[in-house]
Amino acid sequence: MTRSRIQWGVLDFVVVAFALIPVLWLVSLSLKTPATIADGGFIPTEWTFDNYVNVFTEGGFLRPLVNSIGIAGLATLIAIVLGTFAAYAIARLNFPGRSIMLGAALLVAMFPQVSLVTPLFNIERALGLFNTWPGLILPYVTFALPLTIYTMSTFFREIPWELEKAAKMDGASSFQAFRKVIVPLAAPGVVTAAVLAFIQSWNDFLFAISLTSSERSRTAPAAISYFTGSSQFEDPTGSVSAAAVIVTIPIVIFVLIFQRRIVSGLTAGAVKG
Amino acid sequence: MIGVAEIVLDGISKWYRRDEPVIRDIDLTIADEEFLILVGPSGCGKSTLLNMIAGLENISSGELRIAGRRVNETPPQERNIAMVFQSYALYPHMSVRENIAFPLNIAKMPKNEIQDKVEHAAEILELSGLLDRRPGELSGGQRQRVAMGRAIVREPKAFLMDEPLSNLDAKLRAQMRTSISRLQKSLATTTVYVTHDQTEAMTLGDRIVVLRDGIAQQIGSPADLYERPANLFVAGFIGSPTMNFLPGRLTEGKVRTAIGGLPLGDEIRRELESGNADRDVIVGLRPEAFEDDRFTGSDTGRFTFTDDVDIVESLGAVKLAYFNLAEPPRSAQLASVAEVTGAADRFGTAQLVAQIDARSSAREGGDLRVSFDPHDALLFDPDTGNRIGHLV
Numbered sequence: 005m006t007r008s009r010i011q012w013g014v015l016d017f018v019v020v021a022f023a024l025i026p027v028l029w030l031v032s033l034s035l036k037t038p039a040t041i042a043d044g045g046f047i048p049t050e051w052t053f054d055n056y057v058n059v060f061t062e063g064g065f066l067r068p069l070v071n072s073i074g075i076a077g078l079a080t081l082i083a084i085v086l087g088t089f090a091a092y093a094i095a096r097l098n099f100p101g102r103s104i105m106l107g108a109a110l111l112v113a114m115f116p117q118v119s120l121v122t123p124l125f126n127i128e129r130a131l132g133l134f135n136t137w138p139g140l141i142l143p144y145v146t147f148a149l150p151l152t153i154y155t156m157s158t159f160f161r162e163i164p165w166e167l168e169k170a171a172k173m174d175g176a177s178s179f180q181a182f183r184k185v186i187v188p189l190a191a192p193g194v195v196t197a198a199v200l201a202f203i204q205s206w207n208d209f210l211f212a213i214s215l216t217s218s219e220r221s222r223t224a225p226a227a228i229s230y231f232t233g234s235s236q237f238e239d240p241t242g243s244v245s246a247a248a249v250i251v252t253i254p255i256v257i258f259v260l261i262f263q264r265r266i267v268s269g270l271t272a273g274a275v276k277g
Numbered sequence: 278m279i280g281v282a283e284i285v286l287d288g289i290s291k292w293y294r295r296d297e298p299v300i301r302d303i304d305l306t307i308a309d310e311e312f313l314i315l316v317g318p319s320g321c322g323k324s325t326l327l328n329m330i331a332g333l334e335n336i337s338s339g340e341l342r343i344a345g346r347r348v349n350e351t352p353p354q355e356r357n358i359a360m361v362f363q364s365y366a367l368y369p370h371m372s373v374r375e376n377i378a379f380p381l382n383i384a385k386m387p388k389n390e391i392q393d394k395v396e397h398a399a400e401i402l403e404l405s406g407l408l409d410r411r412p413g414e415l416s417g418g419q420r421q422r423v424a425m426g427r428a429i430v431r432e433p434k435a436f437l438m439d440e441p442l443s444n445l446d447a448k449l450r451a452q453m454r455t456s457i458s459r460l461q462k463s464l465a466t467t468t469v470y471v472t473h474d475q476t477e478a479m480t481l482g483d484r485i486v487v488l489r490d491g492i493a494q495q496i497g498s499p500a501d502l503y504e505r506p507a508n509l510f511v512a513g514f515i516g517s518p519t520m521n522f523l524p525g526r527l528t529e530g531k532v533r534t535a536i537g538g539l540p541l542g543d544e545i546r547r548e549l550e551s552g553n554a555d556r557d558v559i560v561g562l563r564p565e566a567f568e569d570d571r572f573t574g575s576d577t578g579r580f581t582f583t584d585d586v587d588i589v590e591s592l593g594a595v596k597l598a599y600f601n602l603a604e605p606p607r608s609a610q611l612a613s614v615a616e617v618t619g620a621a622d623r624f625g626t627a628q629l630v631a632q633i634d635a636r637s638s639a640r641e642g643g644d645l646r647v648s649f650d651p652h653d654a655l656l657f658d659p660d661t662g663n664r665i666g667h668l669v
Contacts, residue, residue: 169333170366172353173437174380174427184379188370 027252034245041241055246063243065250067219068227073254075137075223076205079144083201084194086145087152092182094153095160096168106157113150121214128215135217143211148201155200159193160186195262202258206251224251282309282344282434282467284330289339291325291491300326300491302339307435310465312458314482316472318514322491323471324439330469331437332356343434354383359428363440365420367412367427373399374408377426384431398430401460418449425460435467442477454480475515479503487511509662512561512655513614518597521629522611523560524659532656532668534560535602536582536629539651542669549665558665559608559657564597566653567631569639570646579648586645587628591635598639598647600629610662 033041034055036048043049059065093099094106124143125134133139163186171181187194212226219227228247231240284307291300300322307313315323328334330341332353341348348356359380367376377398381391399405402422412420421441428436441457442450458481461468472478478485479499487494487502487510495507506512512520525532525539530546532539539560541549549556570581590597631647639645654668 164364164366166362166364166366167368169331169353170360170362170368170427171379172333173331173358173360175354175357175383175431176379177352177354180383185368189368 030245030248033241034249036242038242041239055242056250059243059246059250063227063231063247064219065224065227065247068222068224069250071137071219071221072206072224072251075140075144075221076202078137079141079148079205080198080202082141083145083148083152084198087149087156087197087201088187088190088194090149091153091156092160092186095157096165106154109150109153111150113147113154117147117210121210124211125214134215135221137221139215140211140221140223143215144205144208148204151204152197152201155197156190156193159190159196163189199259199262203255206255283307283342284435284467284469285340285342286326286330287340287342289326289329289336289341291322291329291334291337298337298491300329303493305486305493305496307467307469309467312461312468312470312481312483314470314472314478314485315488316475316478316485316514317488317494319473321488323473323488325491326488327360327437327439327469327471330435331358331360357433358435358437359431359433360437360439361424361428361441363443365412365424365441365444367420367423369412372409372411373404373415373423373426376412376423377404377408377430379427380431394430395426398426401429402426417445418453421445421453425457429460429464429466433466435469436461438468438470440472441470443472443474450477457481475517479515485515487514505664506561506655507664509559509561509608509610509657509664510614512657512664513611516563516565518564518630518632521562521564522657523562523602523629524608525558525560525656526555527558528555532558532560536584537580539580539654539668542651542667545656545666545668557659559611559659560668561655561657561664562629562649563653564630564632566649567598567633567647568649569598569633569637570648572634572637573648578650578652580651581646581648583644583646586639586641586643589639589641594635596633596635596637596639598631598633598637598645600631600645602629608659608662610659614662 029046032046032048035051035053036043037050037052037054040048040050090109094102120143128134128139133142167185167189168181171185172178176184207225208223209225209229212223213229216222216226222230224247228244228251231243231247286303286305286307289300289303289305290298292298303326305313315326317323325334329336332348332351336349343356343358368379371379374395377395378391381394386394395408396405399408402425404419404422404426407415407419407423412423415423421444424441438457442453445453454477457470461481470477470481479502482499484496484498485502486496489510495502495511497505502511502515506515509522513522523534523536525534527533527541527549530541532541573579584600584602586598587601588599590599631645633639633645633647637645651669652667656665656668657663658665
């Protein structure tokens, strides 16, 4: 008992350390002055917030950040709305080709994105979508949808079908039953899917760098790669670190807001005595 | 005149695949304010039939009329019928109050009216103290009452109940049974109640429909079903302990059975005149028709027999004496009935159960003399399973 607890404790510690130390390292780097940036110390000797200020003043990071929030937010919203309907249909309706549809959706998710970049680049250029918000939202929705459909269809499947029948017997239309009974109960699933979709879109670098050309639609991860030092001999390590820290903040906030809703057991007491 | 909430099933059938009907040609008129029970073993189609009345399942053929209007194509939410589900189907994210108010909110009733109605329903069902709890915090019986509350609150034309008590323990079930009965009488609302429990069927219903394989075996009052079962299935399904079935051979105006030759009454003899003189029959005898001969007094009309007792079960108020008879009844009909009623072990071993007075001194292994009134004995056709008539 205690033995296995110790084993788990050690394992947990290793995993958490492996994940968090680079983040802390990044935070540490972002708070160092240019002179001490390469000193190798974990705790900065000279503290400064210059890097954060520079990112916005000289780096022009505000616009990419707005692009990122807008594009990832819209992509998530669209993916969730479409994904909820699709997942519900897959979970509840018995139509021919249901499993094929789910399989096809998963296939999209497994498709290596890198092989799509060049064709997408050409298509978007031809359609005038290149270097626009929709030009990024479209592929993000495409790749977020399989994930949301899959996550939410498992949640929908967990909800007792009788609840929907009960709602109909209580006078609710199909849509009312869906909106007032099914969706609130699937909320943890919707939130989980939304968080995953948002993180996926937010973190994307490949499409962001390939399908944008100016700050009009360039997102934060792509913008970071364009950071330069104040002179060509200066490494922009401090600014990159500061920008990277800034980029993680929305994700942390997003997860913190919603983690309370990502709880299981919400359906407890629905059926059976 | 057509009752305000008369439900008419006119040749209702249902199939998922064309040649495998699950409900076959049901004709039934449920009168206004009637308490009708659909009873049968699992898989007999009783829930399907209920769902068809509710509108949750399509009707493949036939017509369903509620208050004189064809409703085959009417979606469930427009039929103004409330349903209580076996699982209760309470909305887990809503409080008891919100659950009960849900149908009224959907109907866009004014807030203060909803408040009044919910409180009134809660009072009737003794839920007043629980209105702000979630279903997850309630006991099984309380959940059941919330489900009832949600059904009665909007005063629907009819209630449909799908085995509402089957998730409760035995004691609570008996208690809820009486309160459902009382509630139905006080609300005077047409009710269709599905159950597999024959006790519930017998105690609650004004009329009972016994279903098997989607076919209505018999429709009648509890007394009808008990005293004049249409066939072996109804006879075996209704009553507890299950009716005894003895193989018999009709010859020279008597029925020869393992417990002796039973004399035939005049009426049944006349009825059988047309058929062949000798034929096989099955004699049906309810356990409660028997009595220990010591307690029947000087009643001379009774038929008596003596055999050694295999097992004695004392239930407190009565005793059950089991006899082993020489010859098990051989009837394909009876075998299939035994299978669905779950009494295969009893039917197969030619066991006979007699319910006798608790004061009886019957002992396992000892001889016991029991008697029964031949008026209580039924005759069945072993081939068709249909009741031929009473023995006397």
